[in-house]
Amino acid sequence: xxxxxxxxxxxxxxxxxxxxxxxxxxxxxxxxxxxxxxxxxxxxxxxxxxxx
Numbered sequence: 001x002x003x004x005x006x007x008x009x010x011x012x013x014x015x016x017x018x019x020x021x022x023x024x025x026x027x028x029x030x031x032x033x034x035x036x037x038x039x040x041x042x043x044x045x046x047x048x049x050x051x052x
Contacts, residue, residue, distance in 0.1 A: 003048045010044050013037070 014037050021033040 006044055006048055010040055013040055 017033045017037055021030050
């Protein structure tokens, strides 16, 4: 359940960043958006691993 909620939060964040970057359209903002989404994806992957 936690993994599902984390995935939902990541999708919402990615959608928000995409809308923001596509409306403004600056290259620098796209770079920051991709970097921010990458950091969020890395955090999602590392924090949702099964801990044994």
